Amino acid sequence: MFNWKTIATDxxxxxGEFTTPHGTLKTPLFAPVGTQATVKSLTPAQLADLQPELVxxxxxxxxxxxxxxxxxxxxxxxxFMHWDGPMLTDSGGFQVFSLADTRKIDDDGVTFRSHIDGSxxxxxxxxxxxxxxxxxxxxxxxxxxxxxxxDYDYAKEAMQRTxxxxxxxxxxxxxxxxxxxxxxxxxxFRDLREESAHIISGMDFPGMAIGGLSVGESxxxxxxxxxxxxxxxxxxxxxxxxxxxxxxxxxxGVLRGVDIFDCVHPTRMARHGAAMTNNGRxxxxxxxxxxxxxxxxxxCDCYTCQNFSRAYIRHLLVAKEMLASTLxxxxxxxxxxxxxxxxxxxxxxxxxxEFADEALAKLQLARVPEVL
Amino acid sequence: MFNWKTIATDxxxxxGEFTTPHGTLKTPLFAPVGTQATVKSLTPAQLADLQPELVxxxxxxxxxxxxxxxxxxxxxxxxFMHWDGPMLTDSGGFQVFSLADTRKIDDDGVTFRSHIDGSxxxxxxxxxxxxxxxxxxxxxxxxxxxxxxxDYDYAKEAMQRTxxxxxxxxxxxxxxxxxxxxxxxxxxFRDLREESAHIISGMDFPGMAIGGLSVGESxxxxxxxxxxxxxxxxxxxxxxxxxxxxxxxxxxGVLRGVDIFDCVHPTRMARHGAAMTNNGRxxxxxxxxxxxxxxxxxxCDCYTCQNFSRAYIRHLLVAKEMLASTLxxxxxxxxxxxxxxxxxxxxxxxxxxEFADEALAKLQLARVPEVL
Numbered sequence: 055m056f057n058w059k060t061i062a063t064d065x066x067x068x069x070g071e072f073t074t075p076h077g078t079l080k081t082p083l084f085a086p087v088g089t090q091a092t093v094k095s096l097t098p099a100q101l102a103d104l105q106p107e108l109v110x111x112x113x114x115x116x117x118x119x120x121x122x123x124x125x126x127x128x129x130x131x132x133x134f135m136h137w138d139g140p141m142l143t144d145s146g147g148f149q150v151f152s153l154a155d156t157r158k159i160d161d162d163g164v165t166f167r168s169h170i171d172g173s174x175x176x177x178x179x180x181x182x183x184x185x186x187x188x189x190x191x192x193x194x195x196x197x198x199x200x201x202x203x204x205d206y207d208y209a210k211e212a213m214q215r216t217x218x219x220x221x222x223x224x225x226x227x228x229x230x231x232x233x234x235x236x237x238x239x240x241x242x243f244r245d246l247r248e249e250s251a252h253i254i255s256g257m258d259f260p261g262m263a264i265g266g267l268s269v270g271e272s273x274x275x276x277x278x279x280x281x282x283x284x285x286x287x288x289x290x291x292x293x294x295x296x297x298x299x300x301x302x303x304x305x306x307g308v309l310r311g312v313d314i315f316d317c318v319h320p321t322r323m324a325r326h327g328a329a330m331t332n333n334g335r336x337x338x339x340x341x342x343x344x345x346x347x348x349x350x351x352x353x354c355d356c357y358t359c360q361n362f363s364r365a366y367i368r369h370l371l372v373a374k375e376m377l378a379s380t381l382x383x384x385x386x387x388x389x390x391x392x393x394x395x396x397x398x399x400x401x402x403x404x405x406x407x408e409f410a411d412e413a414l415a416k417l418q419l420a421r422v423p424e425v426l
Numbered sequence: 427m428f429n430w431k432t433i434a435t436d437x438x439x440x441x442g443e444f445t446t447p448h449g450t451l452k453t454p455l456f457a458p459v460g461t462q463a464t465v466k467s468l469t470p471a472q473l474a475d476l477q478p479e480l481v482x483x484x485x486x487x488x489x490x491x492x493x494x495x496x497x498x499x500x501x502x503x504x505x506f507m508h509w510d511g512p513m514l515t516d517s518g519g520f521q522v523f524s525l526a527d528t529r530k531i532d533d534d535g536v537t538f539r540s541h542i543d544g545s546x547x548x549x550x551x552x553x554x555x556x557x558x559x560x561x562x563x564x565x566x567x568x569x570x571x572x573x574x575x576x577d578y579d580y581a582k583e584a585m586q587r588t589x590x591x592x593x594x595x596x597x598x599x600x601x602x603x604x605x606x607x608x609x610x611x612x613x614x615f616r617d618l619r620e621e622s623a624h625i626i627s628g629m630d631f632p633g634m635a636i637g638g639l640s641v642g643e644s645x646x647x648x649x650x651x652x653x654x655x656x657x658x659x660x661x662x663x664x665x666x667x668x669x670x671x672x673x674x675x676x677x678x679g680v681l682r683g684v685d686i687f688d689c690v691h692p693t694r695m696a697r698h699g700a701a702m703t704n705n706g707r708x709x710x711x712x713x714x715x716x717x718x719x720x721x722x723x724x725x726c727d728c729y730t731c732q733n734f735s736r737a738y739i740r741h742l743l744v745a746k747e748m749l750a751s752t753l754x755x756x757x758x759x760x761x762x763x764x765x766x767x768x769x770x771x772x773x774x775x776x777x778x779x780e781f782a783d784e785a786l787a788k789l790q791l792a793r794v795p796e797v798l
Binding site for chain 1: 717733
């Protein structure tokens with residue numbers, strides 16, 4: 055049911071296909087995030103127009119609200135949010151360590167207080183898998199401990215616990231129509247990342263994720279650790295860099311062999327009035343746009359750029375109209391999704407280096423040299 | 427360019443057609459309101475799916491923000507907000523008397539402070555028409571004084587000023603591709619309403635509006651005054667009841683010969699989590715809906731009801747997701763727009779009485795007897 059096929063390679067980069075019960079993912083891909091079973095400010099029809107390969111939802115949020123039993127009773131996440139394409143849920147691990155209050159970690163799992171109402175909750179490998187099986191996404195994630203990036207001793211301890219928990223997730227899993235991905239941890243420390251990549255690679259996961267990056271470390275640290283891990287991960291399985299989704303990270307990640315990306319960045323930027331373009335970011339609230347008849351990006355073929363002026367977008371932002379979030383989310387997601395499609399095409403066509411240099415130059419960024 | 431045709435009548439009720447440069451309006455109709463050049467939480471594409479005959483925008487709001495010169499520079503309201511169908515702007519009169527701070531009325535016009543930034547602004551018949559000509563809607567409205575409903579002396583003074591201002595609006599108008607409608611005022615007082623209806627009817631307006639109702643008076647007072655005015659207004663011109671848009675008001679209004687309605691009610695209800703159905707209002711935040719797999723209205727064929735459960739809508743509301751406003755706005759607007767289409771069909775088919783009785787009964791409302 056879950057099958058990886060490498061279609062083309064270009065140095066470390068790959069173009070692949072991964073089959074799931076709801077369709078085949080063409081990689082490299084960027085996945086929009088529907089944290090609470092909705093990609094913020096978009097209907098599923100608007101999302102479908104953007105043709106995303108994969109859509110995420112967050113186990114932590116849905117566990118707390120409305121609860122996995124309600125989603126299950128409504129026919130699972132696909133039916134609940136009316137999305138018929140491939141979906142992925144994370145494990146709740148990341149949010150427990152970033153959002154929840156007063157968490158207490160033990161070897162069995164984590165007890166924490168809900169950031170919504172302060173009620174005591176517990177997640178463990180078995181509980182997380184149980185929730186994710188009720189949510190019913192095509193790809194589910196192992197429950198991991200996402201450590202702060204700079205503390206070696208804690209990063210090691212969290213990594214070791216993550217490995218034990220990964221085995222327990224594999225044992226806890228019962229559904230055959232869901233692919234469980236393992237997660238490599240180890241902070242920014244090369245020896246830990248190498249150890250984790252070896253151990254997770256040795257387990258029977260149909261896909262591999264790199265967790266715990268883009269959490270405050272430098273871009274150089276992030277990119278180096280992607281290289282370290284990808285040099286070890288099996289080539290015949292998809293590689294998912296979790297929670298990463300700026301344009302430069304997609305480009306640098308694909309160059310280093312990453313297949314799957316996700317991030318709230320494009321929709322969050324949209325709600326803050328920022329437009330992501332191939333030529334960099336625009337603050338659409340700027341007074342300079344008040345009488346600007348151009349589209350956000352005159353070369354963009356998204357619904358927003360085909361139909362609305364910068365002046366109108368700015369007006370909506372100044373007037374605090376919800377439509378601003380919708381139109382900017384459509385544009386920003388289109389920019390990331392199109393970039394991922396272009397990167398795939400560049401891998402297939404064998405011109406990834408030139409494409410990457412040019413795309414980074416348009417963003418006024420220098421390419422970060424690979425170290426391995 | 428602007429031409430009224432009565433297609434059918436049923437007692438006082440009419441089914442008509444009114445041609446405008448952007449299309450022919452089929453009446454009775456309900457017009458969604460795009461206060462700030464956007465029907466809140468909907469893209470024009472979503473709005474188009476609902477097939478509204480007419481869309482409103484507010485002169486007061488657009489005058490203050492972004493300013494009529496910017497809208498004009500962007501090609502007018504249709505182009506600015508990407509709406510190609512018939513549009514109507516009000517005159518700003520109502521908002522000056524309900525939203526603005528520290529207004530000072532003189533015979534020439536009104537000086538007030540913007541509710542947004544406190545800056546001093548002025549509107550008069552000539553200024554309002556000038557703004558509306560720059561906005562460029564198909565139907566524009568005379569600048570009127572909307573008095574509090576209960577004070578006879580003030581209602582009379584405001585009405586008299588409204589009549590003088592109506593003449594000045596006719597003189598100020600320069601564009602041939604816009605229809606200027608006159609507005610009948612007079613509070614809840616029969617003699618004033620009769621006087622105003624006679625005077626406005628005597629002026630060369632291609633359409634007539636009833637202003638200053640649904641502003642705090644009883645339903646009986648409102649309906650009675652509609653009857654009083656419509657008994658005098660010419661039959662060969664469209665009649666627009668301003669700012670009125672509950673289901674019962676549409677039904678009772680059509681029975682009394684009203685052709686055009688508008689109101690923010692459906693989209694405002696949506697933002698407050700209320701669904702308008704043919705069987706009454708549902709508070710979608712209610713815990714009873716937490717596990718309810720049914721559509722808001724299982725008989726409704728809007729996008730929301732065709733694809734989403736009450737449980738999902740409730741989840742979105744509880745989780746404060748923007749999509750809740752969008753899905754409820756689609757449903758509520760569809761309910762009103764479909765009711766208007768059904769009322770038209772009932773007039774054409776000659777079964778309006780039965781339809782009205784049945785529709786009101788479903789809403790658990792008694793029909794209000796006509797008094798004239």
